[in-house]
Amino acid sequence: MSDDQWTILRLLQWTTEFFQKRGSDSARLDAEVLLAHARSCSRIELYTAFEQEPSEEQRAAFRELVRRRGEGTPVAQLVGFKEFYSLRFRVNEHTLIPRPETEHLVIEALDCAKAMTDLDHPLRMVDVGTGTGAIAISFAVHQPAAEITAIDISQPALEIAQWNAETHSVADRIRFLHGDLMASLDPQETFDIICSNPPYVSESEFAELEPTVRQHEPKSALVSGPKGTEIIQRLLAESCSRLNPGGRLIIELSPMIADAVAELVGEFDELGELRFIKDLAGHKRIVSVARL
The missing domain is CATH 1.10.8 (Helicase, Ruva Protein; domain 3)
Structure with missing residues (x-):
């Protein structure tokens, strides 16, 4: 040559x-x-x-x-999509790029859904902080009878999520809401499964992230506050009144705050049956708790 x-x-x-x-x-x-x-x-x-x-x-x-x-621009932003749970999702600078670790959350949610066989209503699931819609859409594809709500505080992110839902032919089964955590829901609305990949990076950790993440993905989707547990703590509190008895709250987190989150769960009498799901590296990546 x-x-x-x-x-x-x-x-x-x-x-x-x-x-x-x-x-x-x-x-x-x-x-x-x-x-x-x-x-x-x-x-x-x-x-x-x-x-x-x-x-x-x-x-x-x-x-x-x-x-x-x-x-330093992420590959997913350059090509405009990312594969997640065998589906292709459109991404841009307004959305967090879906990670393989989050697939463990989808698996846990689907496993919980399959175990809920005695419901007297269609299974109701909400994805809080939906971003690209990866969690809600993957769940919808595999649970066609479920009633699904997807919420995000970012309107541009919601538009990407809606586009992705249309691409995967589930837009008619997902309700998209703009709001901070679950504040935009009707006061009496409850769910069987609450899923979330919330911001869980502390402000000090953010400064140490790779430039490709720190400079190109939305900080609001990454940083929770000084401790990294602030958003999760709020989510736990709101979920106590939003989960049906026997329902599950499933949250992605950093292994570094797993113990702190376990302590936070212990502060709520309504929540229990805590279990952690580990990622492929053996780190605690997903916490799943029940509404007692």
């Missing part, structure tokens, strides 16, 4: 090394996703085209994507 032959394989190899030097822990994946996006093809199609040379237009688009990724 001559020096001026930039085949797909060579582009991937060069870009992988470039991203590795900038500290990416998913350099090859990043390179593949961006090149596939520049070529308007799937990642798997790259593997059957290693010896092909992209057009100059595709190479120019790829160079710009690589430049921005090298400066």
